[in-house]
Amino acid sequence: MKYVVLIGDGMADEPLEEIGGMTVLQKANTSNMDYITTYGRAGLAQTVPEGLAPGSDVANMSIVGYDPKKYYSGRAPLEAASMGVELEKDDVAFRCNLITIKDDLITDYSSGHITNNEAKEIIETVDAELGDERFSFHPGISYRHLMVSKNSLGANTECVPPHDVIDENRHEHMPKGEDSEVISELIESSMKILADHPVNNKRIAEGKNPGNSIWLWGQGFAPAFTAFGELYGLRGAIISAVDLVKGIGIYAGLDVIEVPGATGYLDTNYIGKAEYAMEALKDHDFVFVHVEAPDEAGHMGDMNAKIQAIEDFDEKVVGTVLKAAKEMDDDVTIMVLPDHPTPIALRTHTSVPIPVAIYCTSEENADEADAFNEESVKKGALGTVYAADLVGMLINNKWTI
Structure with a gap:
């Protein structure tokens, strides 16, 4: 089994009057994430533990499988690792x-x-x-x-x-x-x-x-991580244009894969990230792919830019990965989620649980959720899970129970 985790930073949002009380995830065309939700299992994930600020550092650390309550020591030390400081x-x-x-x-x-x-x-x-x-x-x-x-x-x-x-x-x-x-x-x-x-x-x-x-x-201060391979017994890699996320990967002992044209902004090389991820699966068990663009649009308070960033993520990242995964000889489990909400109206992060969907190419595990957004996933079989447990759930196939 191979595993791909696709993170659309800040995708989750709140209802907006400008689009009839929908969220940007509900408004955007997300056919590939909807497919994963419809034919997989869905729910909510709490990425930010109580008492910690809802930053991308804490949230992404959780998604990569490290409980921030144990490992978190600050944002900047993670960026220092990526910068070689x-x-x-x-x-x-x-x-x-x-x-x-x-x-x-x-x-x-x-x-x-x-x-x-x-x-x-x-x-x-x-x-x-x-x-x-x-x-x-x-x-x-x-x-x-x-x-x-x-x-x-x-x-x-x-x-x-x-x-x-x-x-x-x-x-x-x-x-x-x-x-x-x-x-x-x-x-x-x-x-x-x-x-x-x-x-x-x-x-x-x-x-x-x-x-x-x-x-x-x-x-x-510099944190002390237990290596991902030691924790989970798998070889992993991480793809991001953001030093913070790459720093998490470095401390976790993941291979950091650089993608030409990856900018951490709306003009990033979406397809390149997806293609490099699938290439990495040839000699890795686990790949995390992080895309910053929706979060940047959220901080800008630009609804249209955020919708476009989500649609680009869905078509060019999720769609590319999904198509390639179905053509692989190995079974592939794909998980898609944001790290935290970055509501347009607030222009900053919140700690509200975020939507998550998981799909395996070898079998369908459909539940009642049929679209990837904040409301539909509440009908999913996963319920609300602690995000730091997600990697273990994937590896041990507990998400299908």
């Missing part, structure tokens, strides 16, 4: 967003999805100006970067994700608590450094949002 015992990794601030309002958590090259130039400037024996800044992908502090500095500072406070005054959401003054000073200093940066001047002239401030959040 090794953390020493007392190092604290922070996510370092490049954001847009205008008139003291946080107007864009992504600086208009700034390009890698532009962002690299800006982060290198920040590191040259603010980096010292305590702090170092490391360029990542687009707006997502990393800061590392020494001697546990900032480990217990209270920081807010910028995508949670769009169009709100930055002063109300600056770091608080232990070490907050020094962390806040880094943000304030970056604004002075970047106000007249050549990259930002060029972006403004082109009508684009500038990366005129860093924003620090999601910090933590």
Whole structure:
């Protein structure tokens, strides 16, 4: 048996008046996910344990089979692993967003999805100006970067994700608590450094949002994972354009497969991800495929973009995998799900249980659910499951019971 897990980040949503009280999953054409739901089994999955924030870090860790209550130590350390930044015992990794601030309002958590090259130039400037024996800044992908502090500095500072406070005054959401003054000073200093940066001047002239401030959040120490192969006895791989998800894979001992053209945005190489996943199944037992696009559209509050991202995920990822799986000599079990909701109206994550559907190419296990959306799956036989148990359920075939 081979296993493929397809994650459409942030696909789940809430009813919207603009589309007659439907959710975007109900509105979108999702014929392939509907097929998996109709001829497989469906239900709800709780990806975010009580007491933890509904981030992609916690939710995807659960889906990969690691209980965040045991393994979670922060978001940024996972990204550090993917970026090749090794953390020493007392190092604290922070996510370092490049954001847009205008008139003291946080107007864009992504600086208009700034390009890698532009962002690299800006982060290198920040590191040259603010980096010292305590702090170092490391360029990542687009707006997502990393800061590392020494001697546990900032480990217990209270920081807010910028995508949670769009169009709100930055002063109300600056770091608080232990070490907050020094962390806040880094943000304030970056604004002075970047106000007249050549990259930002060029972006403004082109009508684009500038990366005129860093924003620090999601910090933590390096976690200690038990290897996926040791936990589950299978060789696994993971495909994502997002450092966070790749970092989970690295700590889990999964093979991280890079796909050309994978961007972590609406223009990602959907078909390439699916094709690389099916190729990986030739010498792997388990492949996780993560697509960020629906989540990005949710954070943008763009309903049409989110519907398009879901339809692209369904047609180009789920459809490609489903067709190829049916042609394989091995039986293939496919599981499809988001990691968490990213409601258009809220533009941030929630911890509401998400829809999940599982299908095996060797046999039909149909239940009453007949469409992949938040309501239909409630008729499914799986009920509500704890997401960290899903990998074990797949391997032990407990989802068919």
